[in-house]
Amino acid sequence: MPPSSTNASMKKQSDKQSPSFSLAELAGKVKCPIEGDRSVRITGFAGLDHAKKGDITFVSEKKHLISLEKSGASAVILPEDLNFSGIPALKSSHPYRTFVEVVTLFHSPVLIPSGIHPAAIVSPTADLGKNAAVGALSWIGEHVVIGDNSVIFPLASIYPGVRIGKNVVIHSHVTIREDVRIGDNVIIHSGAVIGADGFGYVQDKNGHHIKIPQTGTVIIEDDVEIGANSCIDRAALEATVIRQGTKIDDLVMVAHNCEVGEHSILAAQTGIAGSSRLGKKVITAGQVGIADHLTIGDGSILAAKTGLTGNLKEGSFVSGSPHLDIRTWRKVWASAPHLYDLIKEVRKLRKRVAELEKKEESQ
Amino acid sequence: MPPSSTNASMKKQSDKQSPSFSLAELAGKVKCPIEGDRSVRITGFAGLDHAKKGDITFVSEKKHLISLEKSGASAVILPEDLNFSGIPALKSSHPYRTFVEVVTLFHSPVLIPSGIHPAAIVSPTADLGKNAAVGALSWIGEHVVIGDNSVIFPLASIYPGVRIGKNVVIHSHVTIREDVRIGDNVIIHSGAVIGADGFGYVQDKNGHHIKIPQTGTVIIEDDVEIGANSCIDRAALEATVIRQGTKIDDLVMVAHNCEVGEHSILAAQTGIAGSSRLGKKVITAGQVGIADHLTIGDGSILAAKTGLTGNLKEGSFVSGSPHLDIRTWRKVWASAPHLYDLIKEVRKLRKRVAELEKKEESQ
């Protein structure tokens, strides 16, 4: 097979045309008032230190206005209560959020053409929605359903019986195991594995491990993003569930039968053992570990490297391994460097008290 | 290439026919006595809370009999010394183990048809056993040997010279590097990498890192299971070895020249540095780290997040980083929250002792 000519229609990276807006057009799209020249041409965006002619940038705090003076930016997004006369400005109640909206207008992610690439292997029983795309060398198993506008990049594996919603993006080398269900607007990054067997064994009389069939599945709700090389294991009996709007970073492990509540954040290398249930808007920082069968209340925060060994009430903030309330933990760690001297101090005190007792007795 | 019609013979997930047994048939297969109606039809299985008509469930402890009364299950597996009159029962000395046996009877894992998919790339020098299967878009290098009934799912990479035993399952996006040897009944989950180069360098005079060729290999013995995205690196000179019956969870790292003994358990995100040797039936909980060149005795247990920095005798149980004997470690952590107050207490004592000393002198 010669290099596929279908690829020729793929969006060219090296000479892509960035869009260009007048400041007035941008202001209309992000719904912000303008101060200064409405006609200035905006062709890109950058942080304060890298902005050059044509770029729009943003300032969130007054102290950064000095850097703005040295910046080559053609326009700036400012807080409502800040003024700057050097260049035209959009005024916003949340400049960074507005900046992200602007960046989203400029950013056109790399795509592949809709339809099935001739070098993809797609089961005839699979059902693809309107404008769905399956890249070269991807495998779509029996009875898979893929919604409208969803994109499967090259070299992804979708096992039989999987259902994928609309506007989903699945990158190269992702594995979606059999019967997993994925909602709308989900993004799954390269190498993630959704629905591998949970880690469950029962011991026989010799202490050998007999595999417990993992007959459940995984449910990923709408608006979830899953990072590169993360693993969400399938349940033993029912389903491992990632609820709507939750964002998962790279190299995260969610074990079988877990449930992660809506709009939660799991930072890189977090690991959650079997059957634990996280509430809504929970945040785990990097390398957090959560033991099995725990319940974590809504809005809880687990600091980096926390080792959680018990349930958490709503709104908890913990750190350490095993975890402590953040205030206790801070006291422990402020005290820890003094422990060595403390031991010496107590030894001295012991001597002095013994001395006193001896004198007391001799009186 | 049009969507492959070979896929049409693939096991259908969405309308698979689950098997169905009379309770008497099940009892015969798992060798348990029956109490009650032997003819009741069992069409599935579920945990106590989810069981419905047709399902068999299990109860391990007397206190769960109350839930059983509310359950819709058609049969139950009970401990030998418990009785329940509501529904027919199998009596077992280990109800959960029996339940797993029953689940295994009902569970038919997704498969691909035997033979080589026309879109697989298989070297003519490769040697495939009877009923072996190679899925679409997998690559089988020169002189690879694959045993009877082994299944290579789509999009797996088997480098030249690899030998794979019988009844092995290798999932999508697995890499098996050159010359690795894999025993019988091994399961390797998606994204695992077996035999990547160990991490070894020697510094030149400028402190630059010169790669040490990793000329060894990896040996995976029979009945091993390796989780998604785990990495077992090849040895510098001889072989990294995973012994029989050991089970490895997702995102685990086993560095070059390690040996993991028989029937061990490595939970998710465990990392083992180079040349360490684990005995038999060792258990590492999640996120354990083991330094290099250590020896760990049979049956040792490392609690979650342990950072092991020294050898362990047989039957050790450790926690903490650096590790402590579990009893010492529990005392440390029970004490840690009091450290801050302890420092204040000692400061007060020092004052009081000084006060006493002054009075003593003045007498």
Next chain:
Amino acid sequence: MPPSSTNASMKKQSDKQSPSFSLAELAGKVKCPIEGDRSVRITGFAGLDHAKKGDITFVSEKKHLISLEKSGASAVILPEDLNFSGIPALKSSHPYRTFVEVVTLFHSPVLIPSGIHPAAIVSPTADLGKNAAVGALSWIGEHVVIGDNSVIFPLASIYPGVRIGKNVVIHSHVTIREDVRIGDNVIIHSGAVIGADGFGYVQDKNGHHIKIPQTGTVIIEDDVEIGANSCIDRAALEATVIRQGTKIDDLVMVAHNCEVGEHSILAAQTGIAGSSRLGKKVITAGQVGIADHLTIGDGSILAAKTGLTGNLKEGSFVSGSPHLDIRTWRKVWASAPHLYDLIKEVRKLRKRVAELEKKEESQ
């Protein structure tokens, strides 16, 4: 498509011919003087315990000469000030480094033939250098540039706009996302993901996470090695950078906008949060975590499982989570096991002091 006959030209593993040298030839190549028979035939290499006839081995310290006497090796590399009369020797100022040079002469890594495999999908706009190789079932996107002698193993994904230098090796199941730049002599192991979206969100008024487009890229400089299943995320605005000569182990996470300085070492399962900057020759041991926006001075060492929460000066050596200077940390951990007894001791002292005070008052 039948099993590709192109594979037949692939280097055979199982019957590869190892090279063979006279000791004089080896001595010339590694520039070391010989003691003893210059004509002895060397056909392989091994560590002291495994060496057999035909092998060359090495000894770094006098105490190992005893093992050398029992060894079957045909030659040995010795420190300049050690003598051994049993077998011919090369004398070296750094025996292990010389041994690595010798191993490199014997080791011929597995290869694939140059050119594009007929089952690869390569964009006609891609530009491949002289003797570059693209394996079966790999995908090379639009406008990709691959330098001379670089090898893309089967089942790798190179997104549009990527530029790869000379003598690069990319293994199976690697993903290189759009526009990433990779220097010369880089090795990337299986499953690594370079350039996946950084983990960045801004919250809307409901606390829902709005994705910040990750419009930057990743730059991997010359002589970098990246381990299996590691992830280097693309920057939000500019570039995540891995500088020349840095070596990264398996399952490492480098978040968006980080910079890792020249000739650094990141051991397995290290995680670095966004925008942190490591200097030159920094070493992180296994499972280290580094918080975001930190600056780490040249030559710093972070012991295994360190949780770094602040900047480090040049030449720092830290451990613990949160990190402490290594000397403080060692004191803390030497003291920790005594904490429980210390609390009891202080309680006793308190009683004794109260006792003394009472007596004092009554006098």
